[in-house]
Each structure stands twice: as C-alpha cells, then as structure tokens.
Amino acid sequence: MQNDSGKTTSIWMTTAQVPDQPVLTENIHADVCIVGAGIAGMSTAYMLSREGKSVVVLDDGAIGGGQTARTTAHLSNVLSHRYYELEQIHGQDNAKLIAQSHTTAINTIEAIATREKIDCDLERLHGYLFPPDLQSTDEIKRELAAVHRLGLTDVELINKAPSLDIDTGLCLRFPHQGQFDPLKYLSGLAAAIQRQGGKIYTNTHVEKISGGATAHVETSNGRVVTANAVVVATNSPISNLATMHFKQAPYITYVIGAKVPRGSIPKALYWDTLDPYHYIRLQSIDEQSDVLIVGGEDHKTGQADDADARYARLEAWTKERFPMAQDIVYRWSGQVMNADDGIAYIGKNPLDEENSYIVTGDTGIGMTHGTIAGLLLTDMILGRKNDWEKVYDPLRVRVGATGEFLFENVNVALQYLDWVTPGEVDAVEKITPSTGAIVRRGLTKVAAYRDENGTLHEHSAVCTHLKCIVAWNSAEKTWDCPCHGSRFDAQGKVINGPAIDGLAPVEQ
Numbered sequence: 001m002q003n004d005s006g007k008t009t010s011i012w013m014t015t016a017q018v019p020d021q022p023v024l025t026e027n028i029h030a031d032v033c034i035v036g037a038g039i040a041g042m043s044t045a046y047m048l049s050r051e052g053k054s055v056v057v058l059d060d061g062a063i064g065g066g067q068t069a070r071t072t073a074h075l076s077n078v079l080s081h082r083y084y085e086l087e088q089i090h091g092q093d094n095a096k097l098i099a100q101s102h103t104t105a106i107n108t109i110e111a112i113a114t115r116e117k118i119d120c121d122l123e124r125l126h127g128y129l130f131p132p133d134l135q136s137t138d139e140i141k142r143e144l145a146a147v148h149r150l151g152l153t154d155v156e157l158i159n160k161a162p163s164l165d166i167d168t169g170l171c172l173r174f175p176h177q178g179q180f181d182p183l184k185y186l187s188g189l190a191a192a193i194q195r196q197g198g199k200i201y202t203n204t205h206v207e208k209i210s211g212g213a214t215a216h217v218e219t220s221n222g223r224v225v226t227a228n229a230v231v232v233a234t235n236s237p238i239s240n241l242a243t244m245h246f247k248q249a250p251y252i253t254y255v256i257g258a259k260v261p262r263g264s265i266p267k268a269l270y271w272d273t274l275d276p277y278h279y280i281r282l283q284s285i286d287e288q289s290d291v292l293i294v295g296g297e298d299h300k301t302g303q304a305d306d307a308d309a310r311y312a313r314l315e316a317w318t319k320e321r322f323p324m325a326q327d328i329v330y331r332w333s334g335q336v337m338n339a340d341d342g343i344a345y346i347g348k349n350p351l352d353e354e355n356s357y358i359v360t361g362d363t364g365i366g367m368t369h370g371t372i373a374g375l376l377l378t379d380m381i382l383g384r385k386n387d388w389e390k391v392y393d394p395l396r397v398r399v400g401a402t403g404e405f406l407f408e409n410v411n412v413a414l415q416y417l418d419w420v421t422p423g424e425v426d427a428v429e430k431i432t433p434s435t436g437a438i439v440r441r442g443l444t445k446v447a448a449y450r451d452e453n454g455t456l457h458e459h460s461a462v463c464t465h466l467k468c469i470v471a472w473n474s475a476e477k478t479w480d481c482p483c484h485g486s487r488f489d490a491q492g493k494v495i496n497g498p499a500i501d502g503l504a505p506v507e508q
C-alpha cells in the first residue's frame with residue numbers, strides 16, 4: 001500500500017517490471033523527439049517508429065512512472081461527461097467522432113497487444129453505467145438516446161447493474177469495453193519501439209523545448225535533442241506557460257483495492273453517474289483472489305488534505321454495494337487534468353512555432369485519449385488528413401464549456417489569496433517528523449518538511465509555474481499547487497508539470 005518513501009503504490013507498480021533505460025548523455029538528432037513516456041508518449045513513439053520515423057523518447061522518471069502507473073486502466077468509450085452533454089458542447093458530428101475515436105482506441109490497443117504479443121492481461125468485457133439511486137434514472141434514459149444517435153447502437157438499457165448488492169434501477173450496458181495492465185503494456189511498447197530503431201532515455205529531465213524547422217529539446221544535464229518535430233506528452237504540458245492551463249483543471253482522485261474471493265463478482269467495468277463518480281473494476285491476483293478496484297472522491301489538487309477520510313468513504317461505499325469485499329490491500333491516488341469541455345487537447349501547441357505538438361486534458365480517460373494521441377499525432381506529423389484533428393484541436397473554443405471555464409479560472413484566481421493568509425503553523429518546531437506545513441516568513445511563505453530523521457528541509461512555497469502557493473499533501477508526501485496542478489516531492493523536486501523547475505531552496 002505504501003512504499004518506503006511513504007507514498008502510496010498502485011497495483012500495477014507491484015505486478016509489472018518496467019525495464020530500466022539509460023540517461024541521455026550525448027546530443028542526438030531524431031525525426032521526432034517525444035517528451036514523456038506515459039501512455040500518450042509511448043503510443044505516439046510506437047506508431048511513428050512503426051511508420052519508419054526515428055524517435056527519441058525522454059522521461060525524467062521511469063517508463064510509465066507518471067499517472068499511467070496510477071490509473072485504474074479501464075479501456076472505455078464511456079467518458080467522464082455524458083454523451084448528451086458532449087453533443088451539446090461539441091455538436092452532433094463532433095460527438096460522433098469522439099465516440100468513434102475512443103472505440104477505435106480500444107481496438108487499437110487490442111491490435112497492438114496481439115501484434116506485438118504483449119502479455120498485459122488484456123480482457124474485453126461489458127461496462128455498466130448506473131445511477132446512484134432509483135430516483136436518478138432520467139440521466140440514463142437521456143444518455144441511451146444520445147449514444148444511439150451517435151452510433152453506439154449496441155448499448156442496451158437493462159433493469160439493474162449486475163453484481164451490486166443494491167438495486168440501482170435502470171442502467172446502461174456498454175459492450176466491448178476492456179481492461180489491461182498498463183505497465184505491462186508499456187513494457188511491450190518499449191520493446192517494440194526499440195526493435196523499430198527508437199531510443200528511450202529515462203531519468204532525463206527536460207528543461208526547455210522549442211519548435212520550428214528544427215525543434216530543440218534541452219535536458220537539465222545540458223544535452224540537446226534536435227528533431228524535425230517535438231511531441232510534449234508530459235500529461236500537463238511543460239512547453240505551454242499559460243493557454244492550456246486556463247482550459248483545464250487538475251483534480252486528485254483516490255483508489256482502494258479490496259480483496260474479494262476469485263469469481264465472486266463477474267469481471268466488468270462499472271461507473272455511477274455521480275460527480276465525482278465512482279469507477280470500479282476487478283483484477284485477478286492469484287488462484288483464490290481478485291482485487292476489487294474502486295476509485296472516486298476527487299477534489300481539486302492542493303485544495304484538500306483529508307485522504308484518510310476519502311479512503312474511508314470509498315471503503316464504506318464499496319462494502320455497502322459489494323459485501324464480499326474483504327481487506328483493503330491497496331490505497332493510492334493520482335492526478336487527472338480535466339478539460340473544460342470534457343475531451344483531451346491533442347495537436348499543435350498554440351504557444352510554439354511549427355512542428356511542436358502537445359497532448360493534455362484527458363479528463364481521467366487517459367488510456368484511450370493517449371492512444372488517440374498516438375494515432376492523430378502520427379497522421380499530423382506524416383502530413384496525413386485525420387477527421388479527429390479539429391475535434392481535439394488544442395485551440396478549439398466551445399461556447400457550451402464557458403461556464404466550466406469561468407468556474408475553474410475564478411477558483412484559480414482565489415488561490416492567490418494564499419499570499420496574504422497566515423502560515424499553517426507559526427513555528428517550524430511544531431512540524432513533526434514525516435510531515436510538512438506552510439510557514440509565513442515576512443512577505444513570503446516557506447514549504448517546510450521535516451523528514452523521518454527529524455531534519456528540516458525548507459523551500460520557497462511559491463510554485464515555479466505562475467507563483468501560487470503550494471499545499472502539503474500528507475498522503476503522497478508532496479507539495480501540490482492548487483492552481484494548475486504542478487506537484488513537487490517533499491524535497492522540492494518537480495514531479496508534475498506545468499512547472500519545469502523545482503521549488504527554490506531557502507537559505508538557512
């Protein structure tokens with residue numbers, strides 16, 4: 001559940017072995033440089049290298065070590081927004097393409113796993129979308145009509161979500177969904193990319209990116225990759241200071257894994273229609289047991305620090321609906337970037353010159369969005385027409401998403417009030433081992449962390465992106481920025497963009 005550093009560990013981190021890669025120690029050139037080795041970057045690298053392009057992938061951690069290691073890995077064309085909402089926001093033709101693109105992505109993952117013989121526990125199964133109570137079935141009926149209009153004609157209305165110990169009332173069954181082990185899948189992609197001539201470097205932090213006729217990518221150890229195109233797949237783009245970060249919002253989401261007797265719950269994907277919603281699936285771990293994986297309880301990043309209460313609510317919710325759930329054997333959390341209009345931004349970086357691409361804002365549906373990014377960006381870089389280009393264009397403006405845009409940006413503006421509030425403790429002596437707190441010091445604030453040995457580590461609490469004040473996340477032992485989701489480890493090292501630099505040290 002927790003590793004040595006106190007951070008939570010997802011089920012995949014304990015089941016998959018991702019191969020180590022070297023650090024980049026020389027200047028090199030490639031057709032395409034991809035920054036970020038999560039599902040989006042690795043899918044893009046795989047598809048481009050299969051087309052004969054030379055690719056270089058850079059990541060400052062391990063392959064899949066970002067949010068891809070923390071996913072629950074539902075492979076689904078059921079998104080966080082309902083299709084009737086997406087139809088209103090994006091129009092019917094675009095909504096049809098959205099549904100089609102996610103179906104294609106599931107098929108693509110299956111085709112790649114088969115072609116490359118990747119043993120990643122891929123299974124096809126049904127998905128069930130159910131209302132939280134018997135009174136809320138209108139949304140289900142409305143959604144059924146929308147999905148049929150948009151081409152998902154095999155979705156059916158059924159009387160009750162199976163396997164749940166409560167009566168859900170009417171629910172929708174989506175056939176041909178899937179699930180897999182994301183890290184085993186990325187390990188297989190890594191082998192295929194390398195076989196196709198691609199190069200992958202890990203523990204290589206990228207500090208500067210510029211597009212143009214020749215794109216430049218500079219690393220913190222002073223190496224440069226030049227390329228004909230650059231794809232920034234860092235989940236939250238580090239090559240775009242502002243535009244994209246006003247169009248999406250970071251949320252932390254929580255997961256528990258409960259042991260259940262093997263086969264006691266039929267394998268399927270389940271989601272309720274709450275906001276935030278619960279997402280559920282099963283993973284077999286041995287002959288006797290499955291793990292029932294349940295997620296939800298999302299909150300805006302850096303704006304709550306009550307993980308234990310959220311895990312407890314998830315456990316109570318789970319045990320009420322699945323009484324066979326036994327010990328909780330996993331607890332973890334991660335961050336999702338929610339786009340204002342419900343789908344990812346994939347395409348040209350609006351704030352850079354030509355040949356510079358981004359993928360971000362997948363709104364918690366990163367497995368299929370990351371695969372869509374691979375398909376779409378490969379076509380764009382190869383100069384091929386793709387109907388999805390306009391749908392996922394990072395520069396798109398959807399009037400129907402204005403309310404969400406205003407809500408999130410007012411929320412961000414309010415975070416700057418943290419500059420004038422007192423610190424959480426008035427003296428660092430009050431900070432106990434393995435915890436952190438914000439301390440006011442004159443006109444500024446300090447992020448103070450006392451490690452397990454009692455040594456105090458002080459950094460500026462000012463986020464290096466656009467200067468909001470970070471907040472302590474006691475579950476993951478990170479400093480989280482409440483504005484656009486940059487995250488830093490307890491020692492101030494950046495672990496999530498959009499920030500590129502770590503928190504500045506404070507002189508003792």
Ligand SMILES: Cc1cc2nc3c(=O)[nH]c(=O)nc-3n(C[C@H](O)[C@H](O)[C@H](O)COP(=O)(O)OP(=O)(O)OC[C@H]3O[C@@H](n4cnc5c(N)ncnc54)[C@H](O)[C@@H]3O)c2cc1C
Nearest residue numbers: 036038039040060066067068071072073074206334366367
């Ligand atoms: C708890 C949870 C449950 C989820 N469940 C689902 C689900 O069931 N289905 C689904 O489809 N999606 C789900 N998601 C969403 C999905 O996991 C993510 O959206 C997806 O993994 C994002 O992939 P990515 O490649 O964009 O980013 P990441 O996997 O985060 O990869 C980005 C990479 O960029 C690297 N990087 C960042 N900055 C730099 C830098 N400066 N230099 C070099 N490298 C850098 C990072 O190290 C990282 O490896 C879930 C997410 C969470 C947190």
Ligand code: FES
Nearest residue numbers: 463465466481484
């Ligand atoms: S992430 Fe933008 S100010 Fe911190």
